[in-house]
Amino acid sequence: MxxxxxxxxxxxxxxxxxxxxxxxxxxxxxxxxxxxxxxxxxxxxxxxxxxxxxxxxxxxxxxxxxxxxxxxxxxxxxxxxxxxxxxxxxxxxxxxxxxxxxxxxxxxxxxxxxxxxxxxxxxxxxxxxxxxxxxxxxxxxxxxxxxxxxxxxxGVAATFYRTDLIEQAGYTQEDMQDLTWEKYIEIGKAVKEKTGVDMCTLDPSDLGQIRMMLQSAGAWYTDADGKVSIADNKALKDAIKVYKDLSESGAVKQVADWDQFVGAFNNGEVASVVTGCWIAPSIKKAEDQSGKWAVASFPKMSANSDSVNASSIxxxxxxxxxxxxxxxxxxxxxxxxxxxxxxxxxxxxxxxxxxxxxxxxxxASNYSKANDFFSGQEVFADLAKWTSEVPSVNYGLHTYAIEDIMTEAIQAVLGGADIDSTLQTFQTQIESAVAQ
Incomplete structure (x- = not known):
């Protein structure tokens, strides 16, 4: 090129x-x-x-x-x-x-x-x-x-969660360790039923969750050589299936921008945030929630043997x-x-x-300090550990250009379209788009 x-x-x-x-x-x-x-x-x-x-x-x-x-x-x-x-x-x-x-x-x-x-x-x-x-x-x-x-x-990803809401739903901090997405959704449904609070937010125009799931399996929208890999990408199919299950769980709050996203957890409208570690300062802005949060590793996809409890964004x-x-x-x-x-x-x-x-x-000394906001947890030590476990992938040349097109594919699947045929169609579209 x-x-x-x-x-x-x-x-x-x-x-x-x-x-x-x-x-x-x-x-x-x-x-x-x-x-x-x-x-x-x-x-x-x-x-x-x-x-x-x-x-x-x-x-x-x-x-x-x-x-x-x-x-x-x-x-x-x-x-x-x-x-x-x-x-x-x-x-x-x-x-x-x-x-x-x-x-x-x-x-x-x-x-x-x-x-x-x-x-x-x-x-x-x-x-x-x-x-x-x-x-x-x-x-x-x-x-x-x-x-x-x-x-x-x-950008190591983690599961930031409200310990009080999780406990009200009948689960413990131990239950939140090394989660699968299936277990996460199960807990989310219980939280919604018992507390009336959604488990997390999702933005239909943002594929960050998909991106994190892909990297947890050592995969991307492109293969190791940087070529577009959509139709035959098992990790992508698994991620879309999880995303669909999460969307249909009844325990998700839909948001449309950054302010709504931050407002959801600062105002106690969701019980967890699954994203990059950089979100921690925003979570801590809700000072009245100090001591009610903890941090667990990123959920893995149980259907994918390559998926681990670590990712990045x-x-x-x-x-x-x-x-x-x-x-x-x-x-x-x-x-x-x-x-x-x-x-x-x-x-x-x-x-x-x-x-x-x-x-x-x-x-460094600050990495071993207990964090009062996050229930006395040594958060930096845990995040550093998970950082060392994040799979390395080839991001290729066109991540954002591909996601601009993939957003439409995800919405089609959420609307009931078949995953395999949809990804086959979009494989061709994306190959054509990035080759121009």
């Missing part, structure tokens, strides 16, 4: 995370914020989300400047869609004016960039080893023995654009911060509730 064709697909695929976003698609940053680094001691970093990624970048900056006082590090807030658009436009034309030295890129998008523009990214193998991080994170940026990105936040990594300039300094910055600094990860665990994918972060 030609570079311009891939670039156009990347632009089309750019979208907000919706209900499954790590910090969403925060706005901020304009053309006026961009800088061309001509000074030998200056680097610029682009990222989105003032309350998460930008905080992390600035704390990394503080650490780096302690040992490099003559360095200048500029951290620029920019909406994720704007980052995607600017990178596509500049890299496809070979124009580097205004580009950053370091940029945060979402895991679902990076393979598209590395396929189209691999020569634009610096090899970071000199400052980090894939073995230093959760395996599933380096699966997206380790190519031909070279590591092109420093993994950052874990969201997350990104830090990359160096080697043709912008000051590459050595940019690589050095990442090497001394996000690639190795446990103190930084420990600080970020407390300040932004970061679950790091750096393996050594699990040894």
């Amino acid at each position: 030609k570079i311009k064709k891939i670039a156009s697909i990347l632009v089309a695929a750019a979208m907000t995370f919706g209900l499954v976003a790590c910090g969403g698609n925060s706005t901020g940053g304009t053309d006026d914020n961009t800088t061309t680094n001509t000074g030998s001691n200056k680097i610029t970093i682009w990222a989105w989300d003032e309350s998460f990624n930008i905080v992390a970048a600035n704390k990394a900056k503080e650490i780096y400047l302690k040992d490099n006082p003559d360095a200048e590090v500029e951290v620029v807030t920019m909406a994720q869609d704007d980052i995607v658009a600017k990178l596509n436009t500049s890299l496809s034309s070979g124009s580097y004016e205004g580009l950053p030295n370091i940029v945060l890129i979402e895991d679902y998008k990076i393979q598209g960039y590395l396929t189209a523009y691999q020569d634009e990214f610096a090899d970071l193998s000199s400052v980090a080893n894939p073995d230093d991080f959760a395996e599933y994170k380096t699966g997206v940026n380790y190519i031909d023995g070279k590591l092109y990105g420093i993994p950052f936040d874990s 969201g997350g990104g990594g830090w990359y160096v654009l080697k043709n912008v300039g000051n590459t050595d300094m940019a690589v050095d910055f990442l090497g001394k911060t996000f690639a190795s600094n446990v103190d930084l990860m420990n600080d970020l665990a407390d300040s932004i509730t970061l679950v790091s994918t750096l393996n050594k972060a699990a040894e």
Whole structure:
């Protein structure tokens, strides 16, 4: 596929995370914020989300400047869609004016960039080893023995649940451990019957639940070679069946946007939230619910022998654009911060509730602290453990473009259409769409 064709697909695929976003698609940053680094001691970093990624970048900056006082590090807030658009436009034309030295890129998008523009990214193998991080994170940026990105936040999925509502339904915290989706739905029906509260939310326009189920089985919408895999994808069929059962359980609250999603659990309208670990700060906003929550691992699909109680959704990594300039300094910055600094990860665990994918972060003191909001549980330790168990998959080049089409397929199945024939039809449609 030609570079311009891939670039156009990347632009089309750019979208907000919706209900499954790590910090969403925060706005901020304009053309006026961009800088061309001509000074030998200056680097610029682009990222989105003032309350998460930008905080992390600035704390990394503080650490780096302690040992490099003559360095200048500029951290620029920019909406994720704007980052995607600017990178596509500049890299496809070979124009580097205004580009950053370091940029945060979402895991679902990076393979598209590395396929189209691999020569634009610096090899970071000199400052980090894939073995230093959760395996599933380096699966997206380790190519031909070279590591092109420093993994950052874990999107490890978990089951956040209300202990009081579960107990009122006749179940215990032990019952919530290592769940299957069938058991989860069983408990959800009991919760609805005994308390009148739904078990979870679902957004018909968002396939985050499907995506997490797929990864729990080590599968995706594409196969290991990145080719579209819809019609004969057992994990996808199993996930759709679970999704349909969940939708028809009578214990699901339908939502349409992020505010409704967060409002549902903050207002006590649902008994659980099954999504990425980044949702924890939003759950904790309901201070009156402190001590009434706990966290269990992600449910597995019992019909699929490859499915495990671990998955992920969201997350990104830090990359160096080697043709912008000051590459050595940019690589050095990442090497001394996000690639190795446990103190930084420990600080970020407390300040932004970061679950790091750096393996050594699990040894940090904040990872062994009991969390009063979550019933005294050592939440970070559990999330770190589950992060290490997430199956590695090839996200391919077109995750969001495929999901735009698959949403229609899922709705057809929910409406009574046959799964096999529906997926066969959409296999053809999706192959045609991503080949354009």
